[in-house]
Each structure stands twice: as C-alpha cells, then as structure tokens.
Amino acid sequence: DGGITQSPKYLFRKEGQNVTLSCEQNLNHDAMYWYRQDPGQGLRLIYYSQIVNDFQKGDIAEGYSVSREKKESFPLTVTSAQKNPTAFYLCAATAHGGTEAFFGQGTRLTVV
Amino acid sequence: AQTVTQSQPEMSVQEAETVTLSCTYDTSENNYYLFWYKQPPSRQMILVIRQEAYKQQNATENRFSVNFQKAAKSFSLKISDSQLGDTAMYFCAFIEEGTYKYIFGTGTRLKVLA
Numbered sequence: 001d002g003g004i005t006q007s008p009k010y011l012f013r014k015e016g017q018n019v020t021l022s023c024e025q026n027l028n029h030d031a032m033y034w035y036r037q038d039p040g041q042g043l044r045l046i047y048y049s050q051i052v053n054d055f056q057k058g059d060i061a062e063g064y065s066v067s068r069e070k071k072e073s074f075p076l077t078v079t080s081a082q083k084n085p086t087a088f089y090l091c092a093a094t095a096h097g098g099t100e101a102f103f104g105q106g107t108r109l110t111v112v
Numbered sequence: 113a114q115t116v117t118q119s120q121p122e123m124s125v126q127e128a129e130t131v132t133l134s135c136t137y138d139t140s141e142n143n144y145y146l147f148w149y150k151q152p153p154s155r156q157m158i159l160v161i162r163q164e165a166y167k168q169q170n171a172t173e174n175r176f177s178v179n180f181q182k183a184a185k186s187f188s189l190k191i192s193d194s195q196l197g198d199t200a201m202y203f204c205a206f207i208e209e210g211t212y213k214y215i216f217g218t219g220t221r222l223k224v225l226a
Binding site for chain 1: 145155
C-alpha cells in the first residue's frame with residue numbers, strides 16, 4: 001500500500017539524549033514535513049523539505065534537526081537542546097504545493 | 113507571516129443536526145489553498161475538503177461544505193446530518209501558491225452526541 005510510514009509508534013528517551021524519528025514514504029511525493037502536536041496548540045511546523053538535499057525551518061525548529069538524502073526518507077532528530085520534547089510527532093508528504101497532505105500514523109515521544 | 117486561527121476549541125452537536133466550524137487566516141497573497149482535515153481518535157489525519165482561493169464556488173464533499181469568504185479571510189466548515197463517526201479533531205490548514213509551507217490551526221474538537 002502507498003503511504004507514509006513512521007516508526008516507532010512509541011519512543012521513550014532519557015533526558016540529555018538525542019533520538020531520531022523515522023519517516024518513509026512510497027508515494028513519490030516531492031515535499032515532506034514534520035509537525036509537532038501538543039494539546040491546545042494544534043500542529044506546529046518543525047521542518048519541511050521541497051526536494052532532496054534541501055530543507056527549511058518551520059516555526060519551531062529549535063532543538064530539532066533533519067536530513068533529506070533520499071526522496072523517500074525524511075528523518076527527524078530531537079536533540080538534547082529541545083527543552084520540552086514530549087509530544088506527538090506527525091510526518092506528512094505532498095506531491096507539490098497546494099495539494100493534499102498525506103500523513104503517517106505518528107510517533108509519541110516521551111522523555112523519562 | 114501566515115497564520116490560521118480556529119477560535120472554537122471544542123464544540124458538540126446532536127446526531128443528525130448541522131454544525132459549523134470556524135476558521136480565519138491571514139495572508140497578503142491572492143492565490144492560495146485552504147483545507148479542512150479530520151483527526152479521529154486513531155490520530156490518523158484525513159483530508160475532508162479543499163478549496164482553491166481563485167475559485168468563487170464553495171467546495172462540497174457529500175455532507176461537508178465550506179463557506180469561503182475571501183475578503184473576510186474566513187473559511188468555515190459545515191457538517192450536515194452529523195454522524196457519530198464525525199467525532200474528531202478538525203484542523204483548518206493553509207498554503208500559499210508556489211510555496212510549500214503548510215500551516216495548520218489549533219484545531220476544534222467536535223463531539224457528536226447520540
């Protein structure tokens with residue numbers, strides 16, 4: 001089936017550790033996105049990438065990093081610099097600007 | 113900067129009734145796209161409806177329709193004949209033409225009551 005695959009579904013991290021969330025797509029879509037979802041704050045854009053080897057900061061990029069070495073993959077690293085990383089993270093992809101965004105099932109990250 | 117505002121954090125509606133969810137946005141551009149997405153308890157985001165700003169006709173998808181007021185920068189979602197399966201978070205989203213920055217609102221939690 002075509003779609004967006006995020007892994008793992010649940011992730012626990014100790015304070016001070018970096019952790020990487022995986023996002024893979026087989027839709028052949030150009031653009032990929034990472035959002036953070038917190039209660040009452042909706043979806044906030046962390047990073048997005050229009051094309052391989054290029055990405056832009058979203059509204060809350062501090063403490064996060066990404067790479068886009070392959071069209072189908074857009075991993076997100078939550079670094080120890082992120083002050084409050086516990087949240088639900090969603091990855092999405094679009095064919096091009098203005099089209100429907102397809103989302104993964106999300107990763108719930110908890111700092112313990 | 114582009115912003116999307118949903119002023120109703122929570123709403124409820126009786127089954128079979130009609131409910132309207134509000135969304136306003138801010139942009140200085142003339143061409144853009146607006147969306148409503150649904151996030152049920154499974155948390156899987158699903159597209160409900162899409163509107164192109166250059167089209168005056170309001171988009172409709174079965175029981176879902178929008179009231180797009182470009183001058184007022186308003187984009188409300190009307191759900192007719194509400195069903196229990198409509199219970200979900202609803203997000204309004206916006207993207208300017210020629211860009212890839214997809215912006216979402218804070219969401220409205222809708223509960224359909226039996």
